[in-house]
Amino acid sequence: MTVMFGMRALFWGGVLAAACALSGCDAKKTEVPTAAAADAPQLGVDVKFAALWWSQEQMEGLDPNNPPPKNTQVSLTHWEYTDPVGVPNPDVMDVVITIYNKGAQPVSNLVVTAQGEWKVGPLADETKATWTAPVALEKSEPFEIPAASKHEIRAQVNLRQKMDSLRPEDQWPHLLRISVDVLQSGSNSPLAKAQVDFPINAAD
Amino acid sequence: MKSLLGSVGRNGVNRYEDVLAVQRLLNAAGAGIDEDGRCGPGTISAIQAYQHNWSQQPDGVVDPGGRTWSRLVEGKLKVAKHAAAQAFVLLPQVRSDGYYSYSPVQRQYGTPATVKTLVSVCKKFALKYPGVSVAIGDMSFTDGASMSPHKSHRSGRDADIRPVRTDGKMLPVTYTDSNYSRERTAALVALLQAERNVKSILFNDSHIVGVKHWAGHDNHLHVSMKE
Numbered sequence A: 001m002t003v004m005f006g007m008r009a010l011f012w013g014g015v016l017a018a019a020c021a022l023s024g025c026d027a028k029k030t031e032v033p034t035a036a037a038a039d040a041p042q043l044g045v046d047v048k049f050a051a052l053w054w055s056q057e058q059m060e061g062l063d064p065n066n067p068p069p070k071n072t073q074v075s076l077t078h079w080e081y082t083d084p085v086g087v088p089n090p091d092v093m094d095v096v097i098t099i100y101n102k103g104a105q106p107v108s109n110l111v112v113t114a115q116g117e118w119k120v121g122p123l124a125d126e127t128k129a130t131w132t133a134p135v136a137l138e139k140s141e142p143f144e145i146p147a148a149s150k151h152e153i154r155a156q157v158n159l160r161q162k163m164d165s166l167r168p169e170d171q172w173p174h175l176l177r178i179s180v181d182v183l184q185s186g187s188n189s190p191l192a193k194a195q196v197d198f199p200i201n202a203a204d
Numbered sequence B: 001m002k003s004l005l006g007s008v009g010r011n012g013v014n015r016y017e018d019v020l021a022v023q024r025l026l027n028a029a030g031a032g033i034d035e036d037g038r039c040g041p042g043t044i045s046a047i048q049a050y051q052h053n054w055s056q057q058p059d060g061v062v063d064p065g066g067r068t069w070s071r072l073v074e075g076k077l078k079v080a081k082h083a084a085a086q087a088f089v090l091l092p093q094v095r096s097d098g099y100y101s102y103s104p105v106q107r108q109y110g111t112p113a114t115v116k117t118l119v120s121v122c123k124k125f126a127l128k129y130p131g132v133s134v135a136i137g138d139m140s141f142t143d144g145a146s147m148s149p150h151k152s153h154r155s156g157r158d159a160d161i162r163p164v165r166t167d168g169k170m171l172p173v174t175y176t177d178s179n180y181s182r183e184r185t186a187a188l189v190a191l192l193q194a195e196r197n198v199k200s201i202l203f204n205d206s207h208i209v210g211v212k213h214w215a216g217h218d219n220h221l222h223v224s225m226k227e
Helices: A014-023 A159-169 B016-028 B041-052 B067-085 B112-128 B182-193
Strands: A043-053 A072-076 A092-101 A107-122 A135-139 A143-145 A149-158 A171-184 A192-199 B099-101 B134-136 B158-161 B198-202 B221-225
Touching: A043 A107, A043 A171, A043 A192, A092 A107, A092 A135, A092 A143, A092 A159, A092 A171, A107 A149, A135 A149, A143 A149, A149 A159, A159 A171, B016 B041, B016 B067, B041 B067, B099 B112, B112 B134, B112 B182, B112 B221, B134 B158, B182 B198, B182 B221
Parallel strands: B099 B134
Antiparallel strands: A043 A072, A043 A092, A092 A149, A107 A135, A107 A143, A107 A171, A171 A192, B158 B221, B198 B221
16 A cells, blocks of 8 residues: 555555455454455555656756756656746646556456546635535546556646636635546446545645 | 625624735735735734724724725725836846846736845845855736735735755755755845845745744745835
């Protein structure tokens, strides 16, 4: 399980089952694994954020009126605008979803769904922010993960577009919450899921 | 200018939007308070101070359509006219005279006094540290329009400035970095503080005297001017 700074991640499914087996859960509260449960896919899911930004070499003496193309992939834990060159504040970012198959068998016919929720409020006062309705970000085509392998899916989020749409009302998207489910195609019960918050910090 | 929907101030209704509107008008009148939509002691004191200009009994309340509200709105119009008459000017876009810009040109406008102060400080800094440039970032747009994602930077009296590096490179730096020069940054702060026009400096290096610590100010000084 990967937990990044500034984020919360929750994982269920095979990971929890494995943890329970290792730690010896209370027998009264634990169902005896059935043959089906024992054979359940051992999947994990990890959500991170990434964007293209300037390299350190490009930043030196960067001409802000004629900036070079951003072509260095950087990981993000949050968005901020404290130094518009030195600290990534991209217009568009990728939500990087990695699904791990920790089992000894391949798992096929998997589908990933991702949705985003924005916490929107006055630019000057995050405490007044409220959650808006979830928006679908991604629904993958069915795929297979070989044993002890991983599969990566990327969904793009246009932060600038969201900020621009809120600006006329002096509003700001203070937080983006990404929820990911990994399902067997045709099923509604997730085999693994994750929820991660991405803070978007306005500036003074 | 929209009218208030409820009273603002001591024992007022204090709706968020109303408080924000009053705070903005008070700041247009020179109050220098936080525009956070919350009616705390600072806002009430600012209302009273404003009322004290023309009333013997300031009550610290702005009522919808009341005398304080009307005066604030009229005052704002006067300020707007004054601002139009005294338009923001562009920080000269040079890479000499002791400074360089790290924000696009359209984000580097300020009041004439602010620009004059910045240029003056940078020239003095260059005399003290030849070959080392001060990095100036966001100021204001030419018309004082909202500068997303900033909450401020609309008055032409704000400027973001990078701390000074030890190696003289035109790169960002945080006060915890090994390339951060406390000595040079302290000298820059001292030059700013010596200027009559400088009102406050936000920066988080606790070893530098006279700066105010504020979240998000590890890698830049937010300098606010009086005029």
